[in-house]
Amino acid sequence: GNSVTQMEGPVTLSEEAFLTINCTYTATGYPSLFWYVQYPGEGLQLLLKATKADDKGSNKGFEATYRKETTSFHLEKGSVQVSDSAVYFCALNDNAGNMLTFGGGTRLMVKP
């Protein structure tokens, strides 16, 4: 079956630090890959996505590149802000049943 593995949190960084949250996946075929963000007290929001190998998704300074050879979709940001503090979920859609499979979530805490 499909699975998504992401690094356990919490990840604590100082403002303006570089962020990497690792995500690897197992899936049949050619899945689409997503990063969702959940701010405190809110629901999930789509942060970025990539639908095929070597695609780079980007939004709000965050980036992730679909690496089929390493089955990875690591989330990066060059300079985090306090407002980026949230839980980040990596997910895949196998484009068959169209349901999402989520990783366990990584809590990011950014300190001033």
Next chain:
Amino acid sequence: GAVVSQHPSWVICKSGTSVKIECRSLDFQATTMFWYRQFPKQSLMLMATSNEGSKATYEQGVEKDKFLINHASLTLSTLTVTSAHPEDSSFYICSARLERGAQETQYFGPGTRLLVL
């Protein structure tokens, strides 16, 4: 972007009562909606896939008689937790699938926090 709403945003109920949660796609039609459950400090687990005009498809381990899903229209799906018990306390999130040509994206509702006393 596309908007999905949920109502209520939070509910407290007594054990044994039933609770209905609504999920609406506000500015698009969704033939497929999904219901997820999120336990504290854990990821989201898919409970069921809700298809307009047909029966929902439940994931393994989810009791369909306890979690009743009705997708009555292209903009509304409801989840009813019947005879709720404290172990049903959780954060329930729905999503609606938007199809634009070959592109499909799921948009999530803000979630409903259920506390069963």
